[in-house]
Amino acid sequence: MSKTVERQDLVEVVKTLPDEALAELANFLDYLRYKTAQAQEPTPSRQNFLLSVAGLGQPGKQDISAQDKEILHRESEQAQQPHSLAHAFEELRQICVEEDYHFDIPTRQNRPNPFADFSA
Secondary structure: OOOOOOHHHHHHHHHHOOHHHHHHHHHHHHHHHHHHHHHOOOOOOHHHHHHHHHOOOOOOOOOHHHHHHHHHHHHHHHHHOOOOHHHHHHHHHHHHHHOOOOOOOOOOOOOOOOOOOOOO
């Protein structure tokens, strides 16, 4: 059972989605764009087919299927977990650890309050 999908029909469906679903849709569209770009890469010649399947001669190349699984795993986790400020900070902390990034947090200082000078 195949159905022809028109771009305009998709646009109309997107217009009816609630704002909360747009972030998830954007993530999924990024994933589809990635998959399309991977599929458009030139295919190896027949001579190199077995080498490319076995991954020989390409020590730095990561398994694409593992990347796909990781992307899908993150997407499903995001859909299942409630979104809270604590969750966002935990996700930020995890990204910083993965990227070996450290925050330089200045010491706390009291700043002048410009509204304190007004008398009622």
